[in-house]
Amino acid sequence: MTGSTGAVRVGVDLGQGGCRAVACEGTRTGHASTPGFWGADTDVLVADAVTAALADLGPDRDAPVRVGVGMTGLNGQSPPTEPLRRRLRAAGLRGTLRIADDSVTAYLGALGPVPGAVVAAGTGVVVLAVGADGRTARADGWGALLGDRGSGHWIGQAAIHRALRDADRGTPGPLGDAVSAAWGPVATLPARWRESPPTPERVAGFAVMVAELARAGDPAARQIWRTAGRLLAESTVGALRRAGLADAEVPVAGTGGLFRATDLLLPSFARVLRAGAPNARPVPATGDPLAGALALAGPATGPPALTGLTTHVHIEERAEHR
Template sequence: MDADTVRVGVDLGQGGCRALATHGPRTGRADTAGFWGADPDTLVVEAVRAALADLGPRPDVPVHVGVGMTGLNGQPPAVDRIRAGLRDLVRHGTLRVADDSVTAYLGALGPVPGAVVAAGTGVVVLALGATVARADGWGAALGDRGSGHWIGRAAIRLALRDHDHGRPGPLLDAVTAAFGPVEALPARWRDQPPTPEHVAGLTTTVADLARAGHDGARRIWDRAGRLLAESVTAAVRRSGPVGAEVPVAGTGGLFTATDLLLPPFTAALRAGLPQARPVPAAGDPLTGALALSDGRTTPTPLAALTVHVDLAAGVDIAEEVENR
C-alpha cells in the first residue's frame, strides 16, 4: 500500500502543530504554530502543505491524511474547511479527523484495550474496554488537571503566596521573569490573559527547581502525577476493563519528566486501579495520526469517533462499514 499511496499524519496540539508525510521510504516533515497560533483548520492545511513540499515530487497517487486535533473536547469535528483546503493540494485521497485523544491512543498503545493519558499543555485520557470512555480534556479554564498549564498556574499561585508572606525566592523570580512584576498580574490577566501554552512554559522551570530541592515545586509535580492517575482511574472504570490487566501508557511532553512525574503517578494509579499495568508508550500522537490516515488498524469503537471523508467525492464515509 505504501508504494501506491502517500500518507500524512497531523498532530495539532496547544503547543505546536506537527505533520509527517510518507511515501515508501521517503518522508517529509513540518512544524508550525499550535492551536493558539492561528485558525486551527488553516494550521492543519498549511502543515499538510509544508510536509508534502518537504517530501518532494510524488506520483499521482491517493493521499490519505489523518489528523488529531486538540480543542474538540470529544465532539465530532467539522471538516468542510480542511477538506476544501486539502483539495487544492491533492487530486484524490481521504481525510480522517479525530480528537487528539484518539491519535494519542493509537500512537501509544495501538488497537488494543487499555488507557492512554496524553499530558502536555493540556491533558486528556482515553480508555478502551467494553466501551470507550474519556476523562478530562475540558480545557485550561475548566479542567486539564495535572497538565503543563495546571503546573504553571500552580507555580504562579504559590509564588504569589510567597510574595504575600514576604518570602522571596527562585519561584517568585521565575514568575516575575516570565510575566512581569507580580503587582501587575491581576490587570494583565484581566486585560490580556496569557495563553495556556504561555502559562505551561513555566513547567521546565518548576521541574528544575523540584530537582534542586525546592519543596513547593516538588509538591506541585507530586500533585500533578496523582491528578493524572485519578483521571485514568475514572476513565477505565467507566470503560469497563475487559481483562485481568489494563495497560496504561503516558504520552506527551509532561511524561519526559519521568523522575518527577512517574513515582506519584504510578503509586496513585496502583492504589486506585490495582489491575493497571503501566507500560511505555510505543509512539507519540503524530505516530497515531499517521496510523489514523490508514484506518485499517483503527478499532471500531475509535473509528466511530472519527470523521472520514473522500477528498475527491466530498462525501462522508461510514467508518463502521469500512471496518467490518
Template sequence: MTADRSTPQRLLGIDGGKTKTLVELSVKGRTAARIRGPGLEMITAPGGPEAVHLALAASLAPLGNLGQLDTVCIGMNAVHAPSPEAEHVARILRGLVVADRIVVTSDMVTTYCGALGLVPGAVVAAGTGTIAMGLSSAGEVSRVDGWGYLLGDDGSGYAIGSHGLRSALRAVDGRGGSQVLASYAAKRFGNPTQMSRKIHGAQVPARVIADFSRAVAAAAIEGDSDAIAIWAAAGRDLARTVVSAAAVLQGPTPTAMSWAGGLFSVGALLQEPFQEEIHRLAPGAAPRPPAADAVGGALLLAGQPRPALTSVTLWDQGAS
C-alpha cells in the same frame, strides 16, 4: 483505481497541533519524510477554515508532488469526529492531496493510537491542558477531563504553573509559600504588579502560566518542598485521570495504560508519583511508555484495512 488496502503502500500521517504541525510520509512501512510545519487554528474560529488550509498547504509544500496516496490521516486539536467540522477538514485535504481515503479525528485519538495502538486501555495526554481517552475491548471510547483550564485540566502544565505562581505570591505577601518560586517568578515577570499585568494582559494567559511549570520543575530539582509537592500532586491527578478513563468503560476494565505530552519530559519528578498512584488505584494496571507519538498513531490508523474507531473518527473513502 483503488489501491489494495490489505497492503497499504503510501500513507501520510498528520499531527495538527496549536503550535506546530508534524507530517510523516510512510512508503511500504518506512519513513520517507518527516516535516514540521506551522500550527493549526481551530477550524471553528472566525477565518479558521482558511487558516487551516494555508497552514496545511505550508506543511505539505516541502514534500513536493506526493502523487497517489493510499490514505491520509490527520489528528487535530478541537476537532471531534464524525462532525461537519471533520468533513470540512477532509474537503481541505482533498484539495491538497490525491488519496483513496482521508481520515479525520482528534489529536487525542491519534495520541492514543501512537501510545497503545488499537488495544484496550487508557492514555492521558498532559501539556498545557490535560485529557485522557479510554478504549474497551468492544470498541467503546471514553473521554476524561479536557475541560479547559477554567473547569478542569487537572495535573496539567497550567495547573502546575498556577500553583507555582500562587506559592510565589504567598511568599511575597508573607503568607507562607516558596521564596525559591518567588525568585523564579521575579526573574520571569518582574515585581508582583508587573507579573499580574503581564499574565492578565497576555493573548493566551493559560500558556504563559503553563510555561512557568518549567520554573517549578527547576525549583523542585533544587529541593524546594513546595515545588516538589506541586509536581507530586500533578502526578497523582494525572494518574486518577487515566485510571478513570479505563474505569468508566463498560465491560472488563482494561489494564494497559500509557501517557503522552511534553509535561512528562521532566522524568521522575512526575513519573514517580504518577506511577505510584496508578498502582494504588488500580493494582492490576500495566502502565508502559508510549510506543510512538501522535504522528505514528495517525499512520497506524491510516494503515488499517477497514475503518476503525468509527465513533470518534471520520473515514472519507471518496468514490470508492
C-alpha cells in the same frame, strides 16, 4: 513521487503547543510544523501542515493521499470537516481524510490495538480508556479554563498561584523569583495580564522552570509535580472504571511532553493508579501522537472502538460518515 501507484500517508498532530505533520511514501518522509491550536483557524493550520510536509517529501503530487489528523479542542465531538476538505482539494489533493480527537491518535501511537488507557499530557491533558468489549471512556480534556488537571498548564498556573500567595505572606521563594524572571514584578502582573493575557501554551511552558526548581530541591515545586501526578492518575482511574477496566490487567501509557519528567511525575502517578486500579500497569508509550495520526491515516484505523470515534471523508466528495 513520480510514478507512484500507492497512496502517500500524511499524519497531523494538532495540539495547543504546535501542529506537526509527517508525510510518508515507502521509506521516504517529509516533515512540517505550524503554530498550535491558538495560532489560527484549525483548517488553515492543518492544511498548511499537510501541504508543507508533502512539499518536503517531494514536488510531485500525482499519488492520492491518506491524511490522518488528531486534533485538540474537539472534546470528543465530531469535527467540522468541510472547510479542511475544501482547502485540501484546492491544494490539488485527492484521497481520504480521517479526523479524530487527539485522545484517539495518542492512543494509537502509544498502545495500538490493545485494551488499556493512554494519558496524553502536554499543555493540556486527556485520557482515553478502551475496553476489550469495545467500550471507551474519555476523561478530562476540558481545556485550560474548565479542567486539564495535572497538565503543563495546570503546573504552570499552580506555580504562579503559589508564588503570589507567598508574596502575600511575605515569604517569597524560588517560585516567586522564577515568576518575576519570566513575567516581570509580581506586583504589576495582574495589570499586564489583563492587557495581554498569556496563551495556555505559554503558561504551560513555565512548567519547565518548575521542574528545574523541583530537581534542585525546592519543596513547593516538588509538591506541585507530585500533585500533578496524582491528578493525572485520578483521571486515568475514572476512565478505566467507566470502560469496565477497573480490575483488568491492562497497560497504561503516558505520552506527551509532561511524561519526559517521569522522575517527578511517575511516583505519585503510579501510587494513585495502583490504589484505584490495582491490576493496571504503567508502560512506556511505543510511539507518540504523531505516529498515531499516521496510523489513523490508514488503510486500517485500529480497533473497532476507535474507528467509531473517527470521522472519514473523501477529499473530492462532500459526503461524510462515521
